[in-house]
Structure formats: structure tokens, C-alpha cells
Amino acid sequence: MRRAAVVSAGAWLILLAGWPLAPSGGEETHQFDVVIAQDSYAFDPKQIAIEVGDTVRWRNEDTRRHLTASIPGSGSGDRLEILCEDLYAGKACLHTFEKPGRYPYFCFIHNRMRGEVVVLDR
Ligand SMILES: [Cu+2]
Numbered sequence: 001m002r003r004a005a006v007v008s009a010g011a012w013l014i015l016l017a018g019w020p021l022a023p024s025g026g027e028e029t030h031q032f033d034v035v036i037a038q039d040s041y042a043f044d045p046k047q048i049a050i051e052v053g054d055t056v057r058w059r060n061e062d063t064r065r066h067l068t069a070s071i072p073g074s075g076s077g078d079r080l081e082i083l084c085e086d087l088y089a090g091k092a093c094l095h096t097f098e099k100p101g102r103y104p105y106f107c108f109i110h111n112r113m114r115g116e117v118v119v120l121d122r
Pocket of ligand 1: 109113
């Protein structure tokens with residue numbers, strides 16, 4: 001029973017992530033957009049600096065699918081920090097960064113599309 005309660009709390013956290021971010025504990029977090037414009041094969045802005053707890057939203061305004069992911073081996077763990085597999089035309093993908101560092105990423109489909117998120121300490 002206790003285990004079920006913990007899972008439920010986790011689901012709430014996922015649901016809340018990315019909504020207009022209310023100040024919590026006096027620290028306000030923000031959301032930033034990175035846009036893939038039609039036929040640009042590029043992330044705009046190419047590099048973005050944010051603070052821990054902030055969210056990046058990749059918006060695909062292109063007519064084709066993109067697959068945005070961090071560069072394997074560049075993160076702190078085994079998993080990819082950024083993974084937007086379903087970035088189809090008109091879709092968006094959100095990710096909240098909880099650790100400071102540099103997060104280079106690219107599009108697995110169009111390898112020349114590259115970008116970087118720089119996460120700074122608050
Ligand atoms: Cu692409």
C-alpha cells in the first residue's frame with residue numbers, strides 16, 4: 001500500500017511539470033522555447049542558458065519529424081538526459097533540468113542539427 005502511494009505522488013509531479021511554474025520556496029522557475037522552423041534544419045536558439053529547475057520546450061514548426069536527443073556519453077548517467085522521440089510536425093517536447101552542466105544535443109535523423117543547453121546553478 002505504501003508503495004502505491006509513492007507511485008501516485010510521482011505521477012502528480014510529472015503532470016505538474018511544465019505548467020506555468022509557480023514560485024516554490026521563493027525561487028521562480030521558467031520555461032524557454034527552442035524552435036525548429038520550417039525547412040531550417042536548425043534549433044533556434046542554437047544555445048540556451050537556463051537555471052536549475054527551468055524547463056526547455058522544443059517546438060517543431062517544421063513539416064517533418066525530428067528526433068532530438070542529448071549526445072550519448074555526455075550526461076551524468078547511462079540514460080539520455082534529453083530524449084524527444086515523438087517530435088512530429090507541430091508537436092512539442094518538454095524537459096526540466098535538475099542538475100547544472102552542459103547538455104549538447106542533436107537530431108538523430110538530421111545529424112547536422114545541433115544545439116546545447118547550459119544549465120547554471122541558481
Ligand atoms: Cu531533425
